[in-house]
Amino acid sequence: MASGKTGPDSERLNRLVAEARRDRERRENTYREQALKIYPWVCGRCAREFTRATVQQLTVHHKDGNHDNNPRDGSNWELLCVYCHDNEHSRQLEHDAQGAPAPGSAHDPPATHKPFADLEALLRNKGKREP
Numbered sequence: 001m002a003s004g005k006t007g008p009d010s011e012r013l014n015r016l017v018a019e020a021r022r023d024r025e026r027r028e029n030t031y032r033e034q035a036l037k038i039y040p041w042v043c044g045r046c047a048r049e050f051t052r053a054t055v056q057q058l059t060v061h062h063k064d065g066n067h068d069n070n071p072r073d074g075s076n077w078e079l080l081c082v083y084c085h086d087n088e089h090s091r092q093l094e095h096d097a098q099g100a101p102a103p104g105s106a107h108d109p110p111a112t113h114k115p116f117a118d119l120e121a122l123l124r125n126k127g128k129r130e131p
């Protein structure tokens with residue numbers, strides 16, 4: 001931060017962020033309602049059934065992971081209970097993480113490493129080559 005002042009720019013930004021969030025919530029409510037209208041209230045994984053009293057634990061999963069892809073026929077939606085939805089996304093995260101090196105994979109040399117082994121060999125070879 002150069003000066004730390006909060007001017008009209010940050011107010012404008014805050015407003016934009018708030019509007020974007022409202023937009024997103026409105027859109028999510030819309031596709032959720034639509035999905036609940038066209039699909040039976042059953043989790044697509046564990047087949048748990050939901051009622052008006054428990055339906056808030058039923059979530060709309062986007063099959064392609066794109067929350068902006070909301071075809072009206074529901075072909076990108078899947079109703080999952082919160083638990084199965086969590087599972088689904090943690091599996092995707094694991095999948096995404098596979099390309100990156102795991103932390104700690106660049107390991108230190110083992111404790112049995114002999115620092116002078118190479119030197120010994122070097123000296124032996126050198127000795128052979130001496131006339």
Ligand SMILES: [Zn+2]
Nearest residue numbers: 043046081084
């Ligand atoms: Zn489930």
Ligand SMILES: [Zn+2]
Nearest residue numbers: 060061062085
């Ligand atoms: Zn999802």
